[in-house]
Amino acid sequence: MPSVRHLPRGRHGLPREQVVASQRERILSAMADAMVDYGYIGTSVAAILKRAGVSRETFYEQFRSKEHCFEATYERAVTLLLEKIERAAATVDDPETTDEWTIRSNRMDRIFDAYLDHLVEDPASARVFLVEVFAVGSPAVARRAELQRLFVELIAEVLDVQTDAQMFACASLAAGIGGMVTGRIAAGDMAGVRALRAPLLDLVHRGGALYGNAFAEPARR
Structure with a gap:
């Protein structure tokens, strides 16, 4: 923290x-x-x-109880994470000097970077919404699902999602990222968390139209 x-x-x-x-x-x-x-x-x-x-x-x-305190701790952790990701997503390259494909690629890279950096820089906060949330109960897990939904929507916007199938692919991507970082955070493997950035961006690039129209082949021309 x-x-x-x-x-x-x-x-x-x-x-x-x-x-x-x-x-x-x-x-x-x-x-x-x-x-x-x-x-x-x-x-x-x-x-x-x-x-x-x-x-x-x-x-x-x-606080009424330890659980009530956890709920507030969780909201604080989520707020800190979302603020960092939203700041990264709001940074856009100059469209006068940078093509649309590169602008979207750079935004995606910044989002992944902000997300993973936050987990590494604040591992206690990361454990709150990635690991400990499952020990609290259904309401907390539902709130975690809401956080993931917001992450999916941000990815979908950057990747120019146009279809239900593309939205499902983005949701699957976010779920996969969540699973990979959760295991590493639980094990204290911070180097492993940072190492995910490059292969994740490469996966999105290679996925092309699977995740959205941003990196479909025509978009690069």
Whole structure:
């Protein structure tokens, strides 16, 4: 998780809202970090409190239960990931100097790069939505499916999907990526996560019209 600063000790004169927000961030970060060591099932509220440096009273002022805290931790992790991917997708080469095929290829490369880099740079966050989510229950798994749907829609837009078959292929691609990165994150194989970028982009290129019209042969001419 990104580092979370603790508030200064003693009287600091900070607004109550800022204090509460800081405590919440520390709790969410602490839960993600604790699950790296203990998993969701093995992570106790006491372990979260110790890492966050807050009292039990402070914890229950913000969260009804450990599961409620996980839900907030999950939403935080997903928000951080989506923000990074969306920033990468929004970066587009100059159409005056770059052809459409290359523009779409570069966007796809940036999306894969942003996604994989985020997993490597924030492995605790990655474990939240890739690994630990399955230990929480159906609502959390359904939320993970929603995250994957958003990823599929972004890929489909870049690859210029026009048919149901192409959309299905993109969904299968996203599911395959999810499976590959989940295994590597669970094993702590960060080099393996990074190594996926080049072959994934190559797969999309070689797939041509399978995934969308962006890399169909006529599109390159």
